[in-house]
Amino acid sequence: MDREQGEMQFLGLFGIYKESYRVIFSWRKIFSQITLALILPLSFVFLLHIQVSDVLFSKIVHNKIELDETRPETDRYNKISDVLSKEWAVYLIIKTFYFTVLLVFSLLSTSAIVYTIACIYTGREVAFGKAMSVVPxxxxxxxxxxxxxxxxxxxxxxxxxxxxxxxALLIGSTNLGLVILAVLGIAYLVGFVYITLVWQLAGVVSVLEEDYGVKAMIKSKCLIKGKMGVSMLIFVPLNISGYLIQFAFERLVVHGRSTETVGRFGYGALCFLLLSMLMLLGHVVQTVIYFVCKSYHHESIDKSALSDHLEVYHGEYVRLKSKDVLLEQFDV
Structure with a gap:
């Protein structure tokens, strides 16, 4: 990155977006390769799952209605019951397979992009092959x-x-109860967004530092202090954009008119492209926010030390150790 780390603490909403776009376009070749290898399959699996799940669940609902309208202990009833059991089994298998693939590609794409941006930050030459070798x-x-x-x-x-x-047990749907319910709903959403922010930053911590698991969550929680507002202003619209793309896909493609096959294919391709771009941007943004938070807390990362730890040494990825190289306090 051209920008000095001490200056990154002053990046706000638009500054973080601008920095993220600059990183992507300045190193478009490797980000294009990562997108083709990891982001596109991730987006494809996500959208395909929506389509397949809708078809299977529609059949399950249809057969469940027929089963309820059929007299028990008849051949037709037993036949529908067997078909329904098989459909539920297939549905659960597909769900399990989907979540496994989604998780793997999400973790791999996070690893590759965080490593790539860290190399860019240290001024190291980064290649797609090296980034992928670190991922496993x-x-x-x-x-x-x-x-x-x-x-x-x-x-x-x-x-x-x-x-x-x-x-519900003590108050219920009284006027006061509805007000309390609204407050609880807002508090739940705020808390869920906060956990999501901690989660996304903890992923970057797990790649670049020695902490992972609960320790990475605690470190992420500490880093995000002071940048909570701008982080929410960034991640909430990104997540809303993802839900809007999903809604558009379901409305225009999954439940689109069967006579509009060409139109549905076009809408599907557009949703696929937009979702892929959004996923790439989201991964880059969360890594940039990590460096912004480090700068805000005056935690200077020694670039030469970080560069050494990003090397593949004897075939193993060497993680940053905070006691050795990570956090050197500097004055602003």
Whole structure:
């Protein structure tokens, strides 16, 4: 990066976007290669899953309705019941396969892009082959971090359900109860966005630092302090854009008119392209925010030391160790 790290703390909403776009276009070749190898398959699997799941679930619903309208203990009833069981089994298998592939490609793309931007930051020459060779050695750390975040989200949802159950039991749908419900809803959304921010930054920490899992989440939580507002202003629109693309795909492609095959294909290709671009931008932005947060907390990363640790040494990826090279305090 051309910008000195000490200056990055002053980047705001538009500055972070501008820096992210500059990084992508300045090194468009390697980001294009990463997109072709990882981002495009990730987007394709995501959209294909929506289409396949809709078809399978529609059949399940149709057969469930027929089963309910059929007299039990008849040949027709048993036949529909067997078909329904097989459809549920196929549906669950496809769901499991989808989440596995989605998780793997998400972790691999995060590893590759974070490593690439770190090399760019240190002024190192980075090649697609080297970036991909590092990926298998760091994605396991990302997996541990993801599982920790998943558990945190699970606990968060369970606590939310218990609070809602208590609300329904003690207050209910009175005027005061509806106000409290609205407040709880807003608090839930804010908390969920916060966990998402910590999760995304923890992924970068897991690649570039020695911490992963719960420690990466704690480090991410500390880093994001002071940059919470600008981070939300960046990630919330990005996530909303993703939901809008998903909604458009479902409305125009999945549930589009069968007579408009060419139009549906065109809309599908457009959604695929937009989603791929959005995923690439999101990964780059979260890495840029990491360096912005480091600069904001006056934590200087020694570029030569970072460069050494980004080397593939004897075939192994050497992670940054905070005690050795990571955080050298500097004065602004």
């Amino acid at each position: 050695r760091v994605w396991r750390r990302l997996m541990v971090t993801f599982l920790c975040v998943f558990m945190a989200i699970f606990v968060y949802i369970v606590v939310t359900v218990l609070i809602l159950f208590t609300w």
